[in-house]
Amino acid sequence: MSRVWEGNFSYIANNNRPSPIREMLAVIKQPGMISFAGGMPAPEVFPVDRFYEGAHLLKDDGANLLQYGITEGYPPLKEFLAKWTAPRMGRVVSSPEMLITTGSQQVLDLFAWSMIDPGDVVITEDPSYLAALTVFFNHGATFVGIPMDKDGMMVDKIPEEIEKLKKQGKKAKFIYTIVNFQNPGGATMTLERRKKLVSISHQYDIPIFEDDPYGYVRYDGEHLPSIFSLDPKGGVVYAGSFSKILSPGVRVGWVTGTEEIIRKMTVFKQATDLCSSPLTQALVAEYCIKGYLDAHLPNIIDNYRVKRDAMEDSFKKHLSSRGISWVKPDGGFFYWLDFGKINTTELFKKAIEKKVAFVIGEPFCVRPGTGVHNARINFTFSSPAQIEEGVNRLVQAIDEIALKAI
Secondary structure (H helix, E strand, O other), X not given: OOOOOOOOOOHHHHHOOOOHHHHOHHHHOOOOOEEOOOOOOOHHHOOHHHHHHHHHHHHXXXXXXXXXXXXXXXXXXXXXXXXXXXXXHOOOOOHHHEEEEOOHHHHXXXXXXXXXXXXXXXXXXXXXXXXXXXXHHHOOOEEEEEEEEOOEEOHHHHHHHHHHHHHOOOOEEEEEEOOOOOOOOOOOOOHHHHHHHHHHHHHHOOOEEEEOOOOOOEOOOOOOOOHHHHOOOOOEEEEEEOXXXXXXXXXXXEEEOOHHHHHHHHHHHHHHOXXXXXXXXXXXXXXXXXXXHHHHHHHHHHHHHHHHHHHHHHHHHHOHHHOOEOOOOOEOOEEEEEOOOOOHHHHHHHHHHOOEEOEEOHHHOOOOOOOOOEEEEEOXXXXXXXHHHHHHHHHHHHHHHHHHHO
């Protein structure tokens, strides 16, 4: 390292954590590799032609769209989202209650800037979304993990943890949750638990961050009310994204909350990237206003349902007899597998030899010693044939690990 840099990095830079998923991309991209590791949408569902129709905007309004935009977001897109999300939000939110962001990942960062001081405590599902944990950690947060089951976060355990914190002179700053088809767990929080979580929020004056990138990608059952819609007191921030329902390349997300928290986040966005791309926002707005988003969602759902079912069939065929368990997700992108006594770090090394990749469970987990025997597996990116072949390769790795242990 150059002496110019040595000793001059910030404390945060010296202690922040890289994403293990991003770090493993070089391994995943080896020729012949079947990857269940990423959280990527299938490129064949991207609506390229429909999206291209919006190119006329450059001729019609290019001088404005190529200029800096307002930090709060492109007004026509905000107006569309306010109406389109109303059934989920429980009402049409006002413009000051919404901020357009550069992907929902930026929502995490802006919220962290607005809420977290070094040493603050965040309550989260355990396991939880790795990138959220990383953002909050890099802002100085510590974590209390709440275990999950097939019905989502076990919210009845939260008050006990809050009381423990109170005895230590601490208070949780907020509760973070992905209620629909959780990443990595795949579970959906029941309506009863959602209501209970709102009750806990009111009882202890702790806000809730409701992250919902997968909520519109449901294959089975009925949509449940958002936590935002169940809270009349304004204690919930709701984050949404176009990454899973349109394309991650557009990098457009949004966040809804009270005017107070949205204003705080807007000020931090001013100093972060000034504004999200006006051109991209306009293209997304044009696509949505023409009705293409509503027409396209069934295509996405049909495509991913076939792949989810293919993976479920492959698991039943190859993994059930080996003592491996999982919960079939009703939507979203992921399975969360319990491999029993198998250490998934060791399994990962063997799986890479067999040219199949997944993400080990431990980095997603907050409580020490958890996730060691778990793995997250994505089904949206691969074809049904690749899924069957990939699970076959995984089984070969499992059997070799089992033989080695004898």
